[in-house]
Amino acid sequence: xxxxxxxxxxxxxxxxxxxxxxxxxxxxxxxxxxxxxxxxxxxxxxxxxxxxxxxxxxxxxxxxxxxxxxxxxxxxxxxxxxxxxxxxxxxxxxxxxxxxxxxxxxxxxxxxxxxxxxxxxxxxxxxxxxxxxxxxxxxxxxxxxxxxxxx
Amino acid sequence: xxxxxxxxxxxxxxxxxxxxxxxxxxxxxxxxxxxxxxxxxxxxxxxxxxxxxxxxxxxxxxxxxxxxxxxxxxxxxxxxxxxxxxxxxxxxxxxxxxxxxxxxxxxxxxxxxxxxxxxxxxxxxxxxxxxxxxxxxxxxxxxxxxxxxxxxxxxxxxxxxxxxxxxxx
Numbered sequence: 001x002x003x004x005x006x007x008x009x010x011x012x013x014x015x016x017x018x019x020x021x022x023x024x025x026x027x028x029x030x031x032x033x034x035x036x037x038x039x040x041x042x043x044x045x046x047x048x049x050x051x052x053x054x055x056x057x058x059x060x061x062x063x064x065x066x067x068x069x070x071x072x073x074x075x076x077x078x079x080x081x082x083x084x085x086x087x088x089x090x091x092x093x094x095x096x097x098x099x100x101x102x103x104x105x106x107x108x109x110x111x112x113x114x115x116x117x118x119x120x121x122x123x124x125x126x127x128x129x130x131x132x133x134x135x136x137x138x139x140x141x142x143x144x145x146x147x148x149x150x151x
Numbered sequence: 152x153x154x155x156x157x158x159x160x161x162x163x164x165x166x167x168x169x170x171x172x173x174x175x176x177x178x179x180x181x182x183x184x185x186x187x188x189x190x191x192x193x194x195x196x197x198x199x200x201x202x203x204x205x206x207x208x209x210x211x212x213x214x215x216x217x218x219x220x221x222x223x224x225x226x227x228x229x230x231x232x233x234x235x236x237x238x239x240x241x242x243x244x245x246x247x248x249x250x251x252x253x254x255x256x257x258x259x260x261x262x263x264x265x266x267x268x269x270x271x272x273x274x275x276x277x278x279x280x281x282x283x284x285x286x287x288x289x290x291x292x293x294x295x296x297x298x299x300x301x302x303x304x305x306x307x308x309x310x311x312x313x314x315x316x317x318x319x320x
Contacts, residue, residue: 052234053234053237085197088291089289089291094286095286095289096289096290097289097290097291097292098226098289098290098291098294099290099291099294099295101197101224115248115249115281116236116237116238116242116248117282117283118283122286124249125290126226126228126251126290127224127226127290128226128228149277
């Protein structure tokens, strides 16, 4: 009986470790401000503060059908966007979308989080002010191109 | 007792659903309001869909009337912490797991030279709660809906002033 409980406990500990590690993606260097914005373009920072809740879930952020980045917990991606009305969206169990009126030379921040879902965490994108964005992105790490699921 | 619990559950589920919209100022709806148009030089950079239909760009016009339109979209914060719904047993019966707020405001200025002859403004705000059974409209959809409501509201305000506005051209 004791052995059975011991085996079960060991299994549970390994399961917890596996679940925790699942959320750890190898990201790049810590946030560094993009100093120059290419002429005629705007800079959109897409970031996701590190969080235990939904930490193992990542999702693609798209413009149209093009994947801009795969958003991991604690990651950020600087995207050089064309001016105009642009919709950024993400979908797992449900869809989340924000639209920006992009003006050349400007910087925008889109914050992603993961909320509760039936079977899978749900993405939630929101536009945040420069103050909030600049503060929260400071602890995020760059999402390397190799980690972006281009499909 | 069973009926009471069922009713309570339904109330809880329904309370977590829905979007509320508030628009300011309140204006009556007029049929054919957009048949009336004021012509001038339109100063606006954005999606033409959000531009009030009561203004018309007239490049050949000798009138010095300038119609300047701009809008702004403000996003609210979601103050419900992501961990709260995980430990809230009512989440499974539809208790809200998050809240989205968004406000759109538009402003139309009618100018002659540097002088503002008349200005119109409208704001539309949304509050939406998200639940396990109801995600509702996305921020993009709310933004579009809000900007169209603002446009329609300004059209109605202009229609109310049509006698004055017609003299400006």
